Amino acid sequence: MKYIKFLIAGIVFGIILSKSEAISWYRIYEMFKFQSFHMYGIIGSAVVVGIGFVQLIKKTNLKNTDGNSIEFTPKKSGKYRNIIGGMLFGFGWALAGACPGPFFVLLGSGVFPILIVILGALIGVFTYHATKSKLPH
Amino acid sequence: MEFLLQPWAWYVSGPLIALVMFTMFYFGKRLGISSNLESLCAIGGAGKFNNFFKFDWRKNKWNLAFMIGLIIGGFLSSNYLSNTKSVAISEQTKIELNDLGFKNAGDTYMPTEIFTAKNLNLKTVSILLIAGFLVGFGARYAGGCTSGHAIVGLSMLELPSLISVIGFFIGGLTMTWFIYPIIFG
Numbered sequence: 001m002k003y004i005k006f007l008i009a010g011i012v013f014g015i016i017l018s019k020s021e022a023i024s025w026y027r028i029y030e031m032f033k034f035q036s037f038h039m040y041g042i043i044g045s046a047v048v049v050g051i052g053f054v055q056l057i058k059k060t061n062l063k064n065t066d067g068n069s070i071e072f073t074p075k076k077s078g079k080y081r082n083i084i085g086g087m088l089f090g091f092g093w094a095l096a097g098a099c100p101g102p103f104f105v106l107l108g109s110g111v112f113p114i115l116i117v118i119l120g121a122l123i124g125v126f127t128y129h130a131t132k133s134k135l136p137h
Numbered sequence: 138m139e140f141l142l143q144p145w146a147w148y149v150s151g152p153l154i155a156l157v158m159f160t161m162f163y164f165g166k167r168l169g170i171s172s173n174l175e176s177l178c179a180i181g182g183a184g185k186f187n188n189f190f191k192f193d194w195r196k197n198k199w200n201l202a203f204m205i206g207l208i209i210g211g212f213l214s215s216n217y218l219s220n221t222k223s224v225a226i227s228e229q230t231k232i233e234l235n236d237l238g239f240k241n242a243g244d245t246y247m248p249t250e251i252f253t254a255k256n257l258n259l260k261t262v263s264i265l266l267i268a269g270f271l272v273g274f275g276a277r278y279a280g281g282c283t284s285g286h287a288i289v290g291l292s293m294l295e296l297p298s299l300i301s302v303i304g305f306f307i308g309g310l311t312m313t314w315f316i317y318p319i320i321f322g
Contacts, residue, residue, distance in 0.1 A: 003198055003199055003202035004202075005164060006164065006166070006199045006200070006202040006203045006206065007202040007203070007205060007206045007209075008206065009157060009160055009161060009164070009203055009206060010202065010203035010204060010205060010206015010207045010209070010210060011206040011207075011209050011210040011213065012157060012206075012210065013154070013157045013203070013206065013207060013210060014206060014207040014208070014209065014210020014211050014213075014214065015210040015213060015214045015218065016145070016150055016153045016154055016157065016210075017154075017207075017210075017211075018210065018211055018214035018215065018218075018219075019141075019144060019145040019150065019214055019218065019219075020144070020145050020147065020149075020150030020151075020154075021144055021224050021225075021246070022150065023211070023246060024224045024226075024246040024247065025246070025247045025248055025251075025252070026224050026226045026230065026234070026242060026243055026246070026247075026248070027224060027226065028309075029230065029234065029313060030226050030227060030230045031309075032306075032309045032310055032312070032313035032314070033229075033230060033233065033313060033314075035226075035227045035229050035230045035233075036226065036227050036230070037147070038147050039147075041147030041148060041151060042147045042150050042151045042154070043151065043283075043287060043288070044151065045147060045148055045150075045151025045152055045155075046150075046151040046152065046154040046155045046158075046288050046292075047155075047287070047288065047291045047292055048151075048155075049151065049152040049155035049156075050154075050155040050158055050159075050288060050289070050291070050292030051291075051292050051294065052155075053155055053156075053158065053159040053162075053292065054162075054292050054293055054294075057159075057162060062163070064162065064163055064164065064165040065163060065164055065165060066165045068165065070162050070163070070165075072293050073167075074293070074295055074297070075280045075281055075285070075286070075290060075295065075297055075298065076280050076297075077280070077296070077297030077300075078297075081278055081279060081280065082279050082280070082297045082298075082300040082301040082304060083300055083301070083303070083304045083307075084278065084279075084304070085274075085275050085276070085277070085278025085279025085280065085301065085304065086275065086279045086286075086300065086301040086302065086303065086304020086305050086307070086308065087275070087304040087305075087307050087308035087311075088271050088274055088275030088278060088279075088308060089271065089272055089275030089276050089278075089279055089282060089301075089304070089305055089308060090275070090304060090305040090306060090307060090308020090309040090310075090311070090312065091271045091275070091308040091309070091311065091312045091316075092267075092268045092269065092270070092271025092272035092273075092274075092275055092308075093272060093283070093305060093308070093309050094308065094309040094310075094312035094313045094317075095264060095267065095268035095271065095312055095316075096265065096268035096269060096272060097247070097248075099170075099272060099282050099283040099284075100170040100171045100173070100174065100272065100276060100282045100283070100284070101170045101207060101282075101283065101284055103269075104170075104204055104207035104208050104211065105207050105208070105210060105211035105214075106211060106246075106247070107208050107211065108207065108208035108209060108210060108211025108212035108213075108214075108215070109211040109212065109214065109215035109246070110212075110215060111246070111247050111252055112254060113251070113252045113253065113254060113257060113261075113265060114252070114265075116257075116262055116265040116266055116269065117265045117266075117268055117269035117272070118269060119266065119269060120265065120266040120267065120268065120269020120270040120271075120272075120273065121174055121269040121270065121272050121273030121276075122174055122177055122178055122181070122269075122273060123266075123269070123270055123273065124269060124270035124271065124272065124273025124274035124275070124276075124277075125171075125174045125175055125178055125273040125274065125276075125277050126178050126183055126186075126187070126190075127270070127273075127274055128273070128274045128277045128278055129175075129178075129183075129187055129189040129190065129277070130186070130187055132278075135278065
């Protein structure tokens with residue numbers, strides 16, 4: 001039962017991604033061709049409001065549901081990993097017309113060929129961890 | 138009810154996405170989808186081949202619950218919360234895609250040329266598999282995907298996330314402007 005709130009949050013997020021058309025292959029193509037403001041509006045307004053939320057949490061020292069302070073731990077960074085990894089991700093994002101969140105929303109929408117993309121993603125994740133000691137980070 | 142069934146405007150959707158991020162922080166977690174792919178590898182037995190995947194995926198059950206929620210959300214949205222299957226993309230996009238061989242662009246969420254089972258062939262399966270591979274490999278190399286870097290990382294004003302997002306766009310723009318005409322032209 002302690003996972004039900006995360007399940008519900010996922011359902012809500014899935015509905016938002018679907019109803020905003022952010023899961024549509026066409027919207028991703030259109031975004032990369034600068035032919036509509038739609039996707040930039042979604043990401044931009046999410047980040048602007050998100051910055052406000054993060055500042056609000058910090059200013060009010062809001063506690064999470066476990067009663068602890070909310071920590072903003074930075075992700076691991078490096079000279080190369082963000083830019084190279086990011087570019088590879090970008091190639092895939094544009095080619096699939098979807099990123100990991102929408103993969104699962106599309107699966108629920110009945111777009112079953114997305115399973116091939118998910119399989120590819122799992123192979124990609126496996127390959128990254130199998131080769132990461134040789135990659136520049 | 139009518140406003141729910143229509144496509145949602147960006148200025149409604151974007152702030153709602155931020156609200157989900159806030160809710161996850163309130164629940165003590167950081168929103169991020171692509172780490173689920175590592176958990177799925179671990180569940181699938183990848184630990185037999187690589188020690189990294191021997192981590193205890195059970196501690197990520199919260200995120201797997203979120204991921205299952207995404208599937209349910211997609212099902213509910215497409216079956217009960219939509220009064221149209223079409224996407225209102227720009228006319229210019231439709232014309233361009235028609236030239237690239239995508240007919241009826243925008244009539245559905247996904248192009249039937251790639252995303253319907255009956256049109257799967259060596260070429261389309263290769264495209265889907267390679268696209269997925271790049272997303273998975275790139276996301277974990279960069280340490281996150283659109284949710285973890287573009288939404289959460291940028292909201293936290295993290296420089297590595299900004300660099301990652303710049304990388305996402307360099308890759309995406311290169312693919313769309315220069316590689317699409319080769320693959321589909």
